[in-house]
Amino acid sequence: MTSTATVRLHAVRKTYRTGAHTVTALDGVSAEFTAGSFTAVMGASGSGKSTLLQCAAGLDTVDSGQITVDGTDLAGLSEHARTLLRRDRIGFVFQAYNLVGALTAAQNTALPLRLARRAPQGAAVAQALAEVGLAERAGHYPAQLSGGEQQRVAIARALITRPAVLFADEPTGALDSTSSAVVLAALRRLVDGHGQTVVMVTHDPAAAAVADRVLVLADGRLVDEITGADPARIAARLAAGAVAA
């Protein structure tokens, strides 16, 4: 297998143990995300979408199976090495609480560079903010930004290190449809313009339709894959899957 996949999951299993309970969040998931692709992950609540993203981003360990990101096998890495990989090769955006309240939009954006002890170049930060349409809000604090704007700052920040892959967990979950559209458009532009690899979890068929491909999870398994569909068809397929399951 010599594919150009940026992220590859092979037979990934993940269980949570809380007391006597064990919950199988991922039950043998295999998937590939090729460079420059935009993938949406959908599925019912509790189907394991967030777990999938967290495992693929090296935020959590898996029970069995293999995950490679940008050619690096996550299994053999220490916590420290995983942190460095995350810092340099992976971007992450989630539903809310994405920004450090004490820092301005520009400072938040530059944060990964600072953490990596790389000199944050003002131009790069300005460009990243411009890409998400926030060039003139650079000096604002998160509390002075709308939810959509905060989310776009988070995307700018996730991109500042030019990561191999950007994971987004319900980035539009807390936004109205207008703000959602702006955020999604920003993501789409990144894929088309810069060949950015994006994996995005969403409950919204309209959001999923912006992606090239939709993966559907149910009870920790991949149950469907939809490509090039519009929101209505995606919604229909999801509904059908839910009935079938």
Next chain:
Amino acid sequence: MIALASLRERWRSLLGTLLTLAVAVAVLTVCGLLLVSARPVAPERYAASPVLIRPVPPAAPEAFTEPRPWPKEQAEALAIRLAAVPGVSAAVPVHRFYAQVLRDGAPVAGERDASNWSAAALGGHVLATGRAPAGSGEVVLGASLGMPVGARVELLTAAGPEQFTVTGTVRGAGTWVADSVAGARAGGVPLIGLLTSADADADADADADAGDGDGDGRDAGVAAAATAIVGADGVVLVGDARGAAEPVDDARTRWIGMQVLSALSALGLFVSVFIVASTFAFATRQRERELGLLRLLGAVPRQVRRWVLGEVVLLGLLGGAVGIPVGLLAAGPVARWLVRTGFEPASFTVLYQPVVPVAAMAAGVLVALVGAWAAARRAARVGPLAALRAAAVDDRPVTLVRMLAGGVALAAAVAAGVAATRASGANLGTYALYAAMALVTAGSLLAPVLLPPAVRLLTAPFARGRGATVLLVRQHVATAGRRSAAAAAPVLLCVAFTVLIGGMVQTTTAYYGLNRVTAADATAVVVPDGTPGLSDAAVTAAGGLSALPTTLYDGVEPLPAAGVTPAEHVLLTVADGSLTALHRPPPVRPSDAAGPAEQAVPAVGLPRPLPAGPGRARSVGPVVPVAVTEGFAASAGWVTGSTHPVFGPDGRPITLEVVAVLAGGPLPAGILLDRAAVRAMDPSALTVVVYSGQPVPESALGGLGARPLSAAAYAASSQDEDDRLVWVFTALLIAVSAGFGLLAVVNTMLMSTTGRAGDLRVLKLSGATRGQVLGLLAAETAVVVATGAALGLAVAVAALAALARGLSVQLGVPVPMVIPWGTLAATVGVCLVLAVAAATLPALASNAAGRGRGSAA
């Protein structure tokens, strides 16, 4: 940048910590300046003498007794040889005895001794008017008294009031009599002062290498020569070291001052570490999500740790910048207050050493670092997933390390408690304080384990109700054990220390009262009034039972002793032997026979014969019969019939023969001998107190520097100088610990409510009225305060029990433990009011300000 930005963002919640650090640095600056300033100062009366020679002092400086003096003959012989040293113009032995000027029958404060007129030169005193004293009834006084030449003046001596005629005056203060008079009235010689002549400079300059051959070089040369002559018989003091010749009372006062300042510094340090630790533990818990976000973005744990520590270093520096100027400004007034209160001698002045503020600043930063260390480690362990969870649940159980640390602190507390039961005097209180510190640490470390069950117990009676409040309070405290523990910790500290310190004083006061009451079944007590003790005339006038304290010396080590008459036998219980032999006629001393003293006094410069052990007792000097207490007999290994060569208060060798061992009860000293024997050896000995069977009229004591008290008034009185100092000391410690503690209480509560803004919003959204929310906060706070107070009380009671036990062992009778309920109630009340206010005010304020936009902060 992150540390700075985060400080800017959270400054409000860190204000308390900053204030704490600032206060701590200020306290440390003041205490540090005063501690380095508290140096012995050579007394004025020896100001003109560059080289002082005094007898070898006891090994333990805290004995606060004069070193064993030289017998007069030995001192004279030494002085003759010292005077022959090149550069020395005179070697003056000091003969000093108790003599206090009476003005209109009232003792004048200040100088309490008279010396031989030759010794006036040691202070650089020359006659301003009149002539030197010559005859037995003549005296030269300091001009400050305003007594003209020719005036009659009454001096109170150990015998009683005596008439003198003023023959001259000198500038300054002091009392001098003719050398022959002083020689006859004084006991041993406590000091020989050297005067150096100007023409000695030539010799010294010739010896000196460069052009710096000045007075210092000459004095050093003289000191070296004097050391060679004195050998093992004395200590040569030159330059600043002459401070060692300060009066024993000054040394004692200074020592007490040191204790106060050290205790304040230790308490300040401990409490600030404690507050910083609890604040940062709290803050870290509240910032978990933000820290997780940083980890998610690629921060490695080491970086997180560095931020937290960087933040506290900044806080420490900021605190120092505020605290140091405050400390520098406060040092002067505090020093004056210490002198006025009696914690420092009048000679005390502040030396502004630049190293002190620098050290205080460093200490402030160190305190902040130590305090935040655990929090920083915890922060570094926060995983990136913390950013994704909305968790408010304290899922981490109490770590093994924390349990172990709590156990160690508990063990340390027990050790300090045990030490307290063995210690005596000021050390007792210090150990009790240590015990409390360790217990407070243990308590707050183990609080997460203790708190949830304690809260469940406390709220159990209300659990059946339908209200949401009790449910919420119980659940919150139970699921956030550590967080509640962090909030309860300052209350624990506050209550534990105030109750402990207050209880300590009341327990020890009860002890002293007990001590006094048991001393005699007296109806009236006569105590000194403006004098260091009672003269024989006052004792006779009072007509009761008393003891005449003095000091014998085993080698150079002091042995407290007291003289009694047959009348005092009613106070004594004989365990072994008999008291009849105690009052054999006073021994005839070899020197009294005016013969040469060789047989008794070792030749100057030769090694002194070592005091023989009990086994090979050799009869040296006259034999003096003594009775010893069981306690002393046991510790020293003395038995009835044994003899022990010691030295008398005048420095001459004597042999003690134990004729009786005494049982039980508090006694004035471990060794009792005949009162007349004491008077013969110690002409300046003064009686401390007289117990009388009948009331003593005030008129009987007129002009004697004494006053009567009823027995009850005496037992209850804190007139005792030591008691008063202890009391002030305690008040200081309470103020400092309570001040710090309340600061911490307010601080944590403010932080706690601010951190729960989200929770409270949710509550309001789910239908809670504003009143309900405030009620919930108040109830929660009250529960936390009540639990903290209960734990604090337990800590204090444990330490007080150790203290009471220690005192009981010392006194031999049970000492009741006193718990200061008033202090307890006041402390808990203030804690409660402040905590509830601090917890509800931010909620009220945020209500008024409307909703702010949520962010990660």
